[in-house]
Amino acid sequence: MKKVFKLADLDCANCAAKMQNAIEKIDGVKSVTISFMTQRMTLEADDDSFESIVAKAQKAIKKIEPDCTIVR
Amino acid sequence: MKYRLSKKEQKTGIRIIASLIAFVAVFTIDKCIDLASSVGGKLGWLLPFFLYLAIYATIGYDVIFRAVRNIAHGQIFDENFLMVVATVGAFALAIFRGATGQKIEGFDEACAVLLFYQIGEFFQRYATGKSRKSISSLMDIRPDVAHVLRDGETVDVYPDEVQVGETIIVNPGEKIPLDGICVLGDTSVDLKALTGESLPCAVAEGGNVISGSVNLTDRIQVLVQKEFHDSTVSKILELVENASDKKSKAENFITKFARYYTPTVVLCALLLAIIPGAITNNWSAWIYRALSFLVVSCPCALVISIPLSFFAGLGAASRDGILIKGSNYLEKLSKANIFVFDKTGTLTKGDFAVSGVFPAERREEALRLAAICEQGLSHPIAVSITKRYIEDYGDEIPDGYAIKNESGLGVIATLGDEIILTGNQKLMSAHGVQTQEYSGAGTAVYVAKNGEYVGQIVIEDELKQSSPALIAELNGMGCRTVMLTGDSELTAQKVAQSVGISEYRASLLPQDKVNAVEQMLAAKSKHDELCFVGDGINDAPVLMRSDIGIAMGGVGSDAAIEASDIVLMQDDLMGIPAAKRLAKRTMGIVTQNIAFSLAVKAAILVLSALGITNMWIAVFGDVGVAILAILNAMRVGMTKHKKDKSDPKTD
Numbered sequence: 001m002k003k004v005f006k007l008a009d010l011d012c013a014n015c016a017a018k019m020q021n022a023i024e025k026i027d028g029v030k031s032v033t034i035s036f037m038t039q040r041m042t043l044e045a046d047d048d049s050f051e052s053i054v055a056k057a058q059k060a061i062k063k064i065e066p067d068c069t070i071v072r
Numbered sequence: 073m074k075y076r077l078s079k080k081e082q083k084t085g086i087r088i089i090a091s092l093i094a095f096v097a098v099f100t101i102d103k104c105i106d107l108a109s110s111v112g113g114k115l116g117w118l119l120p121f122f123l124y125l126a127i128y129a130t131i132g133y134d135v136i137f138r139a140v141r142n143i144a145h146g147q148i149f150d151e152n153f154l155m156v157v158a159t160v161g162a163f164a165l166a167i168f169r170g171a172t173g174q175k176i177e178g179f180d181e182a183c184a185v186l187l188f189y190q191i192g193e194f195f196q197r198y199a200t201g202k203s204r205k206s207i208s209s210l211m212d213i214r215p216d217v218a219h220v221l222r223d224g225e226t227v228d229v230y231p232d233e234v235q236v237g238e239t240i241i242v243n244p245g246e247k248i249p250l251d252g253i254c255v256l257g258d259t260s261v262d263l264k265a266l267t268g269e270s271l272p273c274a275v276a277e278g279g280n281v282i283s284g285s286v287n288l289t290d291r292i293q294v295l296v297q298k299e300f301h302d303s304t305v306s307k308i309l310e311l312v313e314n315a316s317d318k319k320s321k322a323e324n325f326i327t328k329f330a331r332y333y334t335p336t337v338v339l340c341a342l343l344l345a346i347i348p349g350a351i352t353n354n355w356s357a358w359i360y361r362a363l364s365f366l367v368v369s370c371p372c373a374l375v376i377s378i379p380l381s382f383f384a385g386l387g388a389a390s391r392d393g394i395l396i397k398g399s400n401y402l403e404k405l406s407k408a409n410i411f412v413f414d415k416t417g418t419l420t421k422g423d424f425a426v427s428g429v430f431p432a433e434r435r436e437e438a439l440r441l442a443a444i445c446e447q448g449l450s451h452p453i454a455v456s457i458t459k460r461y462i463e464d465y466g467d468e469i470p471d472g473y474a475i476k477n478e479s480g481l482g483v484i485a486t487l488g489d490e491i492i493l494t495g496n497q498k499l500m501s502a503h504g505v506q507t508q509e510y511s512g513a514g515t516a517v518y519v520a521k522n523g524e525y526v527g528q529i530v531i532e533d534e535l536k537q538s539s540p541a542l543i544a545e546l547n548g549m550g551c552r553t554v555m556l557t558g559d560s561e562l563t564a565q566k567v568a569q570s571v572g573i574s575e576y577r578a579s580l581l582p583q584d585k586v587n588a589v590e591q592m593l594a595a596k597s598k599h600d601e602l603c604f605v606g607d608g609i610n611d612a613p614v615l616m617r618s619d620i621g622i623a624m625g626g627v628g629s630d631a632a633i634e635a636s637d638i639v640l641m642q643d644d645l646m647g648i649p650a651a652k653r654l655a656k657r658t659m660g661i662v663t664q665n666i667a668f669s670l671a672v673k674a675a676i677l678v679l680s681a682l683g684i685t686n687m688w689i690a691v692f693g694d695v696g697v698a699i700l701a702i703l704n705a706m707r708v709g710m711t712k713h714k715k716d717k718s719d720p721k722t723d
Binding site (some may be wrong): 004006011013014017018020021033035037038039040042045063064066 | 141145197292313319330375376383469
């Protein structure tokens with residue numbers, strides 16, 4: 001499943017790159033791109049665990065930029 | 073485009089200004105009367121220390137807070153943390169000097185570094201936010217509302233809530249939210265948001281309207297034909313919004329580079345502090361130099377400005393009706409040097425026209441007789457003949473003839489004992505008519521009356537007016553141009569000559585076109601990029617196979633948008649060199665930014681290692697470069713095309 005999320009309060013371009021790296025390493029993630037310019041994350045991951053992967057991604061994002069949230 | 077500062081930014085701004093004033097005041101007083109010695113004594117350094125510490129805390133508390141928080145999260149190579157280490161280190165050095173009775177220096181520096189860092193960050197955020205907003209607004213063609221008629225009343229809903237078959241009302245000045253048919257009212261619409269060209273286009277009752285265009289003059293009612301997610305505007309938005317996901321090599325390089333840059337610089341800083349420090353035993357000097365390293369350890373200038381340059385490029389292109397599906401295609405297009413064109417519908421108009429009638433003295437007669445046969449037929453050749461006759465001789469075409477269509481041969485018209493034959497060579501020989509064989513380019517249609525040969529009409533696909541100029545421009549850029557066509561060798565040669573194209577492949581069936589492109593792809597060198605230009609209708613496989621597929625005239629054609637990498641929304645060939653120029657410009661600016669940022673950082677690193685510069689220069693170098701790179705990136709979007717000059721709507 002592939003889904004596009006908006007990221008709120010993504011303030012730093014370097015952080016966006018770091019988040020992308022971190023999320024790529026989550027189990028079940030097929031591909032992820034975070035665009036600082038459009039403030040969007042395109043996430044492709046396994047269907048059955050999609051929700052839990054999004055939750056993990058949110059955690060990884062919080063670790064790097066605590067204010068930044070995935071808009072659902 | 074107005075960009076308002078958020079509450080948070082306003083607060084930061086005030087804090088920066090207050091700290092800056094306080095800093096300048098303390099700094100000036102300190103330099104004039106030397107605060108430490110004015111108090112005197114062994115602990116005199118404490119006065120400037122506390123003054124600067126107060127300023128430091130005011131300006132930097134959030135940076136310190138973030139640094140601590142991120143350390144707790146295991147983010148060691150975080151720019152906040154490194155900034156704090158650098159400045160706290162400078163403070164510590166100054167305390168050390170003060171406590172050991174040396175001349176104190178470094179408090180002001182630590183404050184200034186953090187202050188300038190904050191100012192730089194502030195401007196950086198401001199510039200990025202502003203440019204991101206203004207570029208996004210260029211691409212924003214999303215309609216907000218649809219006035220739908222339900223049970224005789226008008227209800228305002230989101231466009232995605234409207235069903236197929238419902239009727240919506242569009243007032244003048246509003247965006248048309250969904251694709252449909254105009255069922256009430258005549259108006260004109262502007263497709264500018266889709267094609268980049270401001271051209272009012274009349275729509276009558278029964279005409280199609282496309283979502284994303286703006287209704288100009290009159291209120292209309294539209295019968296919705298497609299749901300929102302299938303409508304033109306959605307397709308285009310999806311394409312544009314996904315464009316920055318497909319990252320270019322330059323962007324990937326930067327992301328990779330950033331990953332290693334910070335740890336490397338930090339490691340170098342450590343080594344620089346320890347090794348020469350231990351050898352010379354002059355610890356404070358070497359630690360100070362190492363701290364300057366930390367100040368330039370953030371790759372911000374690159375990480376922001378490179379994607380921003382591409383984003384600005386994509387935005388500028390879409391403003392001109394050129395949709396590019398990713399930064400990678402923009403990068404490839406800048407290098408594209410083989411342009412392969414499909415002939416029909418791309419270089420030529422795709423509709424046929426009479427190019428000659430032989431013999432010339434019987435032109436009127438030949439055309440009239442052919443028009444009698446062909447009138448009312450929908451075949452493109454028939455249409456072109458009747459059109460030519462009416463345009464040149466204006467008369468009504470005589471009618472009353474009995475028309476018999478001989479499939480694959482031509483048409484026979486009879487009235488009384490008058491028999492007119494219009495068709496190919498086979499039809500003529502079947503009726504025993506002697507003709508002169510035609511050997512030029514194009515298709516010949518023979519005309520005979522009562523068994524006697526009258527003449528031949530040559531039909532050719534008309535060239536687009538801009539084709540020769542396009543090829544000349546591409547050839548001028550040093551590109552190789554190739555034409556693919558299903559036409560005969562002769563026709564192909566003639567067309568190639570008249571547009572000035574250097575190579576052509578003739579008599580190709582649709583599947584041969586894929587093979588031809590595959591061969592060229594296999595034969596090209598690694599640095600070449602092959603670009604195929606087609607109308608996107610029957611050449612989708614070729615569009616997909618080539619390095620860059622460009623489809624012409626994409627409005628309303630989903631197939632073209634799907635299959636291609638770049639879509640020219642207007643059917644204007646000159647969009648190709650325009651897009652190529654824009655791509656080159658973007659890549660130029662990207663290269664400048666990479667080279668400039670790296671050069672300045674390297675220079676600062678070398679100079680600080682040698683002890684020539686100080687932390688002041690380092691922080692200026694760091695944030696200054698970032699701001700300059702952002703401003704440079706914004707130049708991409710400022711390209712003015714000729715078209716724009718006639719466009720009164722500026723932002």
